[in-house]
Amino acid sequence: MKPVTEETVELKLPSRLASIDEAAAGVTDAARRLGFPDDALYGVELAVREAVTNAVLHGNRRDESVPVEVGVADAGSEMVVTVRDRGEGFDPGSVADPTSEENLLKSSGRGILFMRTFMDDVRWERHPAGGTVVRMTKKK
Amino acid sequence: MKPVTEETVELKLPSRLASIDEAAAGVTDAARRLGFPDDALYGVELAVREAVTNAVLHGNRRDESVPVEVGVADAGSEMVVTVRDRGEGFDPGSVADPTSEENLLKSSGRGILFMRTFMDDVRWERHPAGGTVVRMTKKK
Amino acid sequence: MAELNIRERQAGDVTILDMDGKITIGEGSVSLRGAIRRLIEEGKKKILLNLSGVGYVDSSGIGELVSSYTTTSSKGGQLKLLNLTQKIQDLLAITKLLTVFDVYDDEASALNSFK
Amino acid sequence: MAELNIRERQAGDVTILDMDGKITIGEGSVSLRGAIRRLIEEGKKKILLNLSGVGYVDSSGIGELVSSYTTTSSKGGQLKLLNLTQKIQDLLAITKLLTVFDVYDDEASALNSFK
Ligand SMILES: Nc1ncnc2c1ncn2[C@@H]1O[C@H](COP(=O)(O)OP(=O)(O)O)[C@@H](O)[C@H]1O
Numbered sequence: 001m002k003p004v005t006e007e008t009v010e011l012k013l014p015s016r017l018a019s020i021d022e023a024a025a026g027v028t029d030a031a032r033r034l035g036f037p038d039d040a041l042y043g044v045e046l047a048v049r050e051a052v053t054n055a056v057l058h059g060n061r062r063d064e065s066v067p068v069e070v071g072v073a074d075a076g077s078e079m080v081v082t083v084r085d086r087g088e089g090f091d092p093g094s095v096a097d098p099t100s101e102e103n104l105l106k107s108s109g110r111g112i113l114f115m116r117t118f119m120d121d122v123r124w125e126r127h128p129a130g131g132t133v134v135r136m137t138k139k140k
Numbered sequence: 141m142k143p144v145t146e147e148t149v150e151l152k153l154p155s156r157l158a159s160i161d162e163a164a165a166g167v168t169d170a171a172r173r174l175g176f177p178d179d180a181l182y183g184v185e186l187a188v189r190e191a192v193t194n195a196v197l198h199g200n201r202r203d204e205s206v207p208v209e210v211g212v213a214d215a216g217s218e219m220v221v222t223v224r225d226r227g228e229g230f231d232p233g234s235v236a237d238p239t240s241e242e243n244l245l246k247s248s249g250r251g252i253l254f255m256r257t258f259m260d261d262v263r264w265e266r267h268p269a270g271g272t273v274v275r276m277t278k279k280k
Numbered sequence: 281m282a283e284l285n286i287r288e289r290q291a292g293d294v295t296i297l298d299m300d301g302k303i304t305i306g307e308g309s310v311s312l313r314g315a316i317r318r319l320i321e322e323g324k325k326k327i328l329l330n331l332s333g334v335g336y337v338d339s340s341g342i343g344e345l346v347s348s349y350t351t352t353s354s355k356g357g358q359l360k361l362l363n364l365t366q367k368i369q370d371l372l373a374i375t376k377l378l379t380v381f382d383v384y385d386d387e388a389s390a391l392n393s394f395k
Numbered sequence: 396m397a398e399l400n401i402r403e404r405q406a407g408d409v410t411i412l413d414m415d416g417k418i419t420i421g422e423g424s425v426s427l428r429g430a431i432r433r434l435i436e437e438g439k440k441k442i443l444l445n446l447s448g449v450g451y452v453d454s455s456g457i458g459e460l461v462s463s464y465t466t467t468s469s470k471g472g473q474l475k476l477l478n479l480t481q482k483i484q485d486l487l488a489i490t491k492l493l494t495v496f497d498v499y500d501d502e503a504s505a506l507n508s509f510k
């Protein structure tokens with residue numbers, strides 16, 4: 001038996017700040033269609049904002065000719081959101097913990113914490129065709 | 141100067157009737173985000189329903205392992221919606237006119253008429269990688 | 281919730297179907313087809329479809345209205361439409377079906393027309 | 396409409412900023428930064444941020460609240476928070492910033508605390 005096609009949504013956006021709102025709205029709409037309740041949408045939206053912010057600023061350095069690609073896939077019991085940039089990536093293991101005493105007064109460095117808080121699983125991968133993909137999973 | 145990335149939304153859906161609602165909601169949400177007023181959304185939704193119905197029934201013959209791919213692109217002054225199936229295509233020029241006297245009492249054959257009525261331009265193309273694409277343009 | 285809810289009323293020998301929801305490909309069209317088939321089998325041949333609660337119709341739904349009409353006519357019956365929303369009225373105009381269907385916007389005149 | 400609207404009120408020597416909208420990357424964060432910078436330049440060093448109308452904050456917005464706090468403190472001033480929504484309160488808990496900020500949920504007590 002051939003497998004049923006998985007439902008997916010893909011957004012392709014220029015690397016600029018306005019794309020953060022676009023991506024947040026696009027993924028929130030898709031998550032609503034997949035049946036997520038309103039109070040889960042808030043966290044999904046925030047995680048997507050943080051991931052797209054990182055793709056625009058750190059991955060693609062606001063080069064508007066380079067796309068940020070956002071994917072939403074319905075994997076039955078969970079939704080998988082991916083955000084791909086065209087950057088060199090980074091080592092998530094060596095990112096400073098923003099909640100440790102010496103970092104509390106820093107003005108940045110809390111995005112990944114929010115992604116991890118509001119999604120059930122967050123991981124980074126190299127894309128085979130180049131760039132970095134953050135893959136975030138949220139259970140229904 | 142390198143061109144700014146064009147904003148796009150892509151939906152990939154299994155070839156079954158339930159995908160018609162999914163596609164209609166996905167494109168309507170995207171069109172709303174692109175600023176189309178509510179009364180334009182009705183016609184866009186109907187055109188998308190008809191195009192996806194044709195892709196599911198005629199193009200892919202309800203083979204759920206084969207995808208229907210729906211694209212929405214913001215081309216500035218207009219929105220371009222594409223629906224791709226994996227079928228052999230057809231000759232739009234030889235489709236019967238559903239409004240001519242002898243066809244009025246037929247129970248089908250009005251989908252393309254609705255697509256043409258509610259979108260500003262509708263055309264069919266072969267996809268280079270196989271299948272048929274209907275490309276529908278709606279001015280903002 | 282079903283896509284299309286159909287309630288049946290009798291006014292003399294006219295059967296009125298009050299419909300609520302969407303007549304679109306799949307469930308909606310199938311419900312309408314089933315309802316008409318049943319009425320014809322029961323010998324109820326004067327049928328008035330009250331579409332005031334039908335907010336959405338696609339080409340399959342329009343096709344199903346046409347089938348309902350031709351099926352009823354072919355059994356010597358009559359099928360008429362009541363209370364079209366603006367959107368359905370527009371679709372019937374686009375498809376040139378306003379000349380085919382007998383359309384009413386008040387129930388009394390519709391019922392009278394079956395006499 | 397601006398992402399973040401900021402209105403300024405004076406209560407004795409305390410400046411209250413009533414904020415409405417979103418503190419997110421870009422416009423929202425930039426408006427807040429500008430407002431704090433201006434107050435500091437004007438020598439207004441007792442600042443109360445009323446966040447009751449702020450429905451959305453991202454990590455950039457939280458960072459901007461922290462910067463507002465450190466900038467004010469470094470000039471010998473005080474910056475406190477009033478009327479957090481549940482969502483902002485949660486984000487401050489997650490980031491362990493509830494221990495850093497002085498947070499109030501009624502204006503009178505907040506104003507009193509500056510004495
Ligand atoms: N997509 C990315 N590409 C490259 N570096 C990244 C990416 N995402 C995160 N980082 C790195 O991880 C750090 C922490 O990210 P984050 O927690 O979101 O905080 P912030 O973006 O405010 O610094 C960033 O400063 C950056 O160095």
Ligand SMILES: Nc1ncnc2c1ncn2[C@@H]1O[C@H](COP(=O)(O)OP(=O)(O)O)[C@@H](O)[C@H]1O
Nearest residue numbers: 194195198199227229230248249250251252253
């Ligand atoms: N994507 C498609 N692939 C193959 N044939 C198609 C496709 N779209 C439309 N057609 C052909 O055009 C005809 C008219 O389509 P349409 O006006 O939508 O009415 P209907 O689908 O009710 O027949 C169809 O019956 C079919 O033969």
